[in-house]
Amino acid sequence: xxxxxxxxxxxxxxxxxxxxxxxxxxxxxxxxxxxGDIVYIELPQEGGSVTKDEPFGVVESxxxxxxxxxxxxxxxxxxxxxxxxxxxxxxxDPYGDAWIIKVSPAxxxxxxxLLTAEEYQKYTEEEK
Amino acid sequence: xxxxAFPYIPHTEEEIRRILHVIGVSSVEELLKVFPxxxxxxxxxxxxxxxxxxxLKELLEDISKKNSTTKDYSSFLGAGxxxxxxxxxxxxxISRSEFYTSYTPYQPEISQGTLQAIFEYQTLICQxxxxxxxxxxxxxxxxxAAEAVLMAKRITGKKRVLVSSSLHPEYRETINTYLSCCxxxxxxxxxxxxxxxxxxxxxxxxxxxxxxxxxxxxxxFFGCLEEVPALSEIAHRKNSLLVxxxxxxxxxxxxxxxxxxxxxxxVGEGQSFGNPLNFGGPYLGFMAAGNKNLRQLPGRIVGxxxxxxxxxxxxxxxxxxxxxxxxxxxxxxxxxxxxxSALACAVHLSLLGKDGLEKLAQLNFSKAAYLEKKLTxxxxxxxxxxxxxxxxxxxxxxxxxxxxxxxxxxKEIIGGVALKRFxxxxxxxxxxxxxxxxxxxxxxxxxxxxxxxFGRC
Numbered sequence: 001x002x003x004x005x006x007x008x009x010x011x012x013x014x015x016x017x018x019x020x021x022x023x024x025x026x027x028x029x030x031x032x033x034x035x036g037d038i039v040y041i042e043l044p045q046e047g048g049s050v051t052k053d054e055p056f057g058v059v060e061s062x063x064x065x066x067x068x069x070x071x072x073x074x075x076x077x078x079x080x081x082x083x084x085x086x087x088x089x090x091x092x093d094p095y096g097d098a099w100i101i102k103v104s105p106a107x108x109x110x111x112x113x114l115l116t117a118e119e120y121q122k123y124t125e126e127e128k
Numbered sequence: 129x130x131x132x133a134f135p136y137i138p139h140t141e142e143e144i145r146r147i148l149h150v151i152g153v154s155s156v157e158e159l160l161k162v163f164p165x166x167x168x169x170x171x172x173x174x175x176x177x178x179x180x181x182x183x184l185k186e187l188l189e190d191i192s193k194k195n196s197t198t199k200d201y202s203s204f205l206g207a208g209x210x211x212x213x214x215x216x217x218x219x220x221x222i223s224r225s226e227f228y229t230s231y232t233p234y235q236p237e238i239s240q241g242t243l244q245a246i247f248e249y250q251t252l253i254c255q256x257x258x259x260x261x262x263x264x265x266x267x268x269x270x271x272x273a274a275e276a277v278l279m280a281k282r283i284t285g286k287k288r289v290l291v292s293s294s295l296h297p298e299y300r301e302t303i304n305t306y307l308s309c310c311x312x313x314x315x316x317x318x319x320x321x322x323x324x325x326x327x328x329x330x331x332x333x334x335x336x337x338x339x340x341x342x343x344x345x346x347x348x349f350f351g352c353l354e355e356v357p358a359l360s361e362i363a364h365r366k367n368s369l370l371v372x373x374x375x376x377x378x379x380x381x382x383x384x385x386x387x388x389x390x391x392x393x394x395v396g397e398g399q400s401f402g403n404p405l406n407f408g409g410p411y412l413g414f415m416a417a418g419n420k421n422l423r424q425l426p427g428r429i430v431g432x433x434x435x436x437x438x439x440x441x442x443x444x445x446x447x448x449x450x451x452x453x454x455x456x457x458x459x460x461x462x463x464x465x466x467x468x469s470a471l472a473c474a475v476h477l478s479l480l481g482k483d484g485l486e487k488l489a490q491l492n493f494s495k496a497a498y499l500e501k502k503l504t505x506x507x508x509x510x511x512x513x514x515x516x517x518x519x520x521x522x523x524x525x526x527x528x529x530x531x532x533x534x535x536x537x538x539k540e541i542i543g544g545v546a547l548k549r550f551x552x553x554x555x556x557x558x559x560x561x562x563x564x565x566x567x568x569x570x571x572x573x574x575x576x577x578x579x580x581x582f583g584r585c
Contacts, residue, residue, distance in 0.1 A: 065448040
């Protein structure tokens with residue numbers, strides 16, 4: 001199970017990578033492993049807004065269907081449409097090709113509230 | 129011992145005694161002590177004694193004789209519920225207990241027959257509507273139209289809804305009911321008084337950037353054919369969806385499928401196939417959409433798959449859209465399928481076949497054309513609208529339109545639906561329907577009674 005040190009995390013199992021003025025959001029290795037084979041992802045519209053801790057999409061596996069929660073409030077500047085066509089990439093490369101959306105955050109200080117890799121890893125161990 | 133137990137509860141005296149003992153009360157009466165005395169009945173209900181099966185049957189038969197049916201009267205009613213011939217095989221097949229008593233096929237290993245039947249129903253609906261995917265049916269055409277509006281709002285993320293005033297008034301009411309909880313009732317685009325259809329220009333003006341969809345009926349409530357290709361072109365140009373509602377699916381036997389004219393969601397009433405008029409229910413709503421919107425369809429969907437031995441089989445699919453999985457975020461929490469009605473529809477369609485449906489549609493069309501010609505030949509009756517129609521049309525019968533319908537009724541003819549109750553502006557208008565059930569003789573008689581009624585005026 002990977003927990004890259006340069007990312008921030010949420011208790012809902014999303015990861016966040018800061019890249020210039022935007023943040024990239026995906027779901028964690030732990031999340032994809034718990035969900036099993038992912039068969040469908042419902043993505044938001046580019047240009048739409050997302051709210052911290054509110055659902056912005058849906059991910060569906062052969063076992064379950066889960067909401068995707070936004071780690072920050074802001075505007076969606078880019079959507080990874082490629083994973084819409086091949087959602088299995090989320091299982092294969094959750095921190096790379098399977099990024100989900102890029103968001104321009106309204107208040108970048110929200111990022112400080114997110115978990116570090118160590119905190120998130122500890123959280124997942126407690127959750128088991 | 130004469131039982132004090134309740135007649136439809138199967139517990140014996142002994143069981144009731146034991147239950148009361150376990151919960152620590154001495155009698156059922158003691159349980160009811162919590163109700164204030166003034167709310168309790170003082171004696172037994174004043175009801176007559178129960179009847180034997182034989183007496184009950186006689187009583188019910190006497191009551192049912194007070195009704196008149198389309199067998200006693202010559203009926204020219206339509207307006208969303210159609211009198212069509214149902215081949216005997218339909219009821220024989222749907223009465224098989226495997227179909228008749230089956231419940232929702234959640235367990236595919238014991239439900240292949242029901243699942244295959246629904247899959248075939250869905251396939252037929254897709255073929256008729258020209259769409260990619262259909263659900264397993266909904267309550268009726270009106271609730272299907274309302275679900276289509278909610279679906280269009282989910283897909284587009286927009287809030288406003290346009291409906292044509294030539295959409296069935298009760299469908300519009302149902303849409304209003306579904307939308308009344310979440311603000312923003314639909315706006316109506318008025319039909320053209322001369323042609324009886326929705327004008328694309330009027331429609332275009334009503335759109336804003338926030339319009340999720342436009343709902344149009346085809347053939348519309350007046351029986352007229354709408355300009356579906358033009359209406360869908362406008363909807364798509366406005367990044368919106370076109371919902372086409374069909375109340376008379378027999379028209380599919382002659383008309384181009386809505387899917388081929390750009391419709392995004394096609395809904396309608398399936399009663400015309402295999403289901404009797406039944407005083408208004410149970411009917412069945414059909415609903416179909418394109419593959420790209422498949423995940424937003426409400427209700428059950430049956431899919432084809434293979435079992436562990438590689439054999440063709442069927443199961444409920446894409447269930448994550450549904451309430452037992454998605455809860456409050458399901459595509460709908462107020463729908464179910466009408467399994468037996470959908471089966472009757474599928475059986476009737478299978479018996480008709482492609483050629484049979486075409487012939488049936490042509491027969492309906494030509495009967496209505498004949499009747500319209502006969503009636504508008506009567507001095508005092510005029511055609512109301514100039515648009516082409518399928519098996520329904522509107523006549524203008526002057527200020528005595530309602531008296532005219534009463535005069536027909538005396539001659540055991542139900543002449544049509546007076547439109548006044550739905551459209552105050554159409555107080556002199558009657559919606560008349562002809563199907564394969566109306567013989568030439570019946571239609572000629574209708575015209576004769578009309579002739580003598582207006583001759584007297």
